[in-house]
Amino acid sequence: MFAYSQSKNEILRKILISIFAVISAIALPQICHYIGVLTGTGANLGAMLLPMHIPVLLAGFYGGAVVGTTVGVISPLISFAISGMPSAALLPFMIVELAVYGLVSGILSKKNMNAVLKTAIVLLSGRIARALAVLTSIYAFGNEKLAITAAYMFIVEGIIGTLIQLVVIPFVVSRKKA
Numbered sequence: 001m002f003a004y005s006q007s008k009n010e011i012l013r014k015i016l017i018s019i020f021a022v023i024s025a026i027a028l029p030q031i032c033h034y035i036g037v038l039t040g041t042g043a044n045l046g047a048m049l050l051p052m053h054i055p056v057l058l059a060g061f062y063g064g065a066v067v068g069t070t071v072g073v074i075s076p077l078i079s080f081a082i083s084g085m086p087s088a089a090l091l092p093f094m095i096v097e098l099a100v101y102g103l104v105s106g107i108l109s110k111k112n113m114n115a116v117l118k119t120a121i122v123l124l125s126g127r128i129a130r131a132l133a134v135l136t137s138i139y140a141f142g143n144e145k146l147a148i149t150a151a152y153m154f155i156v157e158g159i160i161g162t163l164i165q166l167v168v169i170p171f172v173v174s175r176k177k178a
Contacts (some may be wrong), residue, residue, distance in 0.1 A: 018070060021054075025052045025098075026078055028052065048156075048158065060103065061105045068102025068103060072095070077095070100129040108121060109169070131155075138150075
C-alpha cells in the first residue's frame with residue numbers, strides 16, 4: 001500500500017489518517033441520518049449534506065493519492081456492510097465518486113495552488129466521474145432502473161453539501177503544514 005522508501009513514522013501517519021477518515025466517513029452519515037429522523041427530513045439530510053465526502057477529501061489532501069483512493073473505496077463498502085447505506089443501488093456510484101475525490105485530492109495535495117481552486121477541481125472531478133458512471137450504467141449496461149435524470153439529480157440534491165465542502169475543505173487544507 002505504501003512505498004518502501006517511506007519512514008515508519010510516515011507509514012504510521014498514513015495508516016492513522018486512513019483509519020480516522022474511514023471511521024469518520026462511516027459515522028458522519030449515520031449522525032446525519034439520525035438527525036434526519038429526528039427532524040423529519042429522513043435520509044434526505046445525508047443526500048443534502050454529503051457527510052461521507054469530507055473525510056475522503058481530507059484523507060487525500062493529508063495522506064496522498066493512495067490513502068485518499070483507498071478511503072474513498074473502502075468507506076462506502078464498510079458503511080454499506082454495517083448499515084446498508086448507501087443503498088445497494090447507489091453504492092457503485094458512490095465508490096466511483098469517492099475514489100476519484102480521494103485520488104484527485106491526493107494528487108493536488110502536493111501542488112502549490114489556491115486551496116479553494118484545488119477543492120473545486122476535486123469536487124468537479126468526482127461529480128463528473130459519478131455522472132459518467134451513471135450514464136455508463138444506463139447506456140453501456142442497459143440499466144433500465146435508472147433514469148437519465150439520476151445523472152444530475154445527485155448534483156442538485158447535494159448543492160448545500162458541495163457549498164459546505166467548498167468552505168470547510170479549503171479552510172482545513174490551508175492550515176496544513178507543508
